[in-house]
Amino acid sequence: MIFGIDIGGSYIDIVKKIGDEFFHISSIPTNQEAINNIIEEYSNRRVGIAIAGWIRKGEIVNAPNLPFKIDKIKANVIENDANCFAFGISKLYNQKNMLGITVGTGIGMGIIIDGKIFKGGGVAGELGHTIVSNKGKCVCGGVGHLECYFSGWSIKKRYGKDAKELFEENKFPYDKNFNIFCRAVANAILLFDLPFVAIGGRIGGRIREDKIRNRIYEHLPKQFKPEIKVIKDDLMVAKGVCLLVEESEGNIIK
Numbered sequence: 001m002i003f004g005i006d007i008g009g010s011y012i013d014i015v016k017k018i019g020d021e022f023f024h025i026s027s028i029p030t031n032q033e034a035i036n037n038i039i040e041e042y043s044n045r046r047v048g049i050a051i052a053g054w055i056r057k058g059e060i061v062n063a064p065n066l067p068f069k070i071d072k073i074k075a076n077v078i079e080n081d082a083n084c085f086a087f088g089i090s091k092l093y094n095q096k097n098m099l100g101i102t103v104g105t106g107i108g109m110g111i112i113i114d115g116k117i118f119k120g121g122g123v124a125g126e127l128g129h130t131i132v133s134n135k136g137k138c139v140c141g142g143v144g145h146l147e148c149y150f151s152g153w154s155i156k157k158r159y160g161k162d163a164k165e166l167f168e169e170n171k172f173p174y175d176k177n178f179n180i181f182c183r184a185v186a187n188a189i190l191l192f193d194l195p196f197v198a199i200g201g202r203i204g205g206r207i208r209e210d211k212i213r214n215r216i217y218e219h220l221p222k223q224f225k226p227e228i229k230v231i232k233d234d235l236m237v238a239k240g241v242c243l244l245v246e247e248s249e250g251n252i253i254k
């Protein structure tokens with residue numbers, strides 16, 4: 001049995017994997033007490049932990065969307081959440097070269113090349129903190145980052161309610177900020193030219209697939225037509241980190 005824990009900016013999702021099957025254990029709002037309890041309960045088990053933060057050599061070097069103390073974790077794997085999402089999709093959808101983009105409280109991107117996560121110096125793929133303007137203060141301290149225009153936190157700031165409510169009311173804004181997001185994804189596609197792009201997360205996974213696909217294609221030269229898929233599974237990050245634990249042990253799922 002392997003446990004996968006996804007500590008996101010708004011929710012903590014926990015799954016367990018037995019054989020080839022995943023089972024949902026819980027999804028709870030993120031707060032300091034919940035994090036402390038989980039670290040205590042799951043440390044020293046066969047566990048992978050996904051974090052909405054920048055990780056270099058196993059150290060969390062920045063977590064702007066996770067303003068909590070996270071330490072003393074003993075886990076088999078500690079990995080960035082978007083990397084876990086992309087790795088999970090790569091294995092479960094058999095895509096060896098792809099981008100996995102998560103939109104939740106923040107925006108993350110995992111880059112999979114030949115079935116492996118490409119990390120650069122550790123933090124490669126921080127799409128949410130790429131610069132799209134010279135206006136807007138980002139949670140990371142930067143200015144004009146993509147997250148200032150399209151992310152859970154900036155949508156809440158702009159519309160006064162959670163994206164979740166906007167989806168429930170069928171009022172999610174496919175507006176100029178959505179367009180800025182699609183343009184940033186198109187830029188990422190142009191940089192890597194990978195054949196498959198998965199979009200997920202609690203916001204990304206609820207975006208209409210036709211809207212996002214068409215808008216991204218509008219920004220791309222016609223020679224670029226990767227498959228673009230919206231993944232409607234809030235647990236994909238937690239599943240992905242389970243699969244990373246297996247891979248780290250050499251038990252690779254084919």
Ligand SMILES: [Zn+2]
Nearest residue numbers: 129138140145
């Ligand atoms: Zn930023």
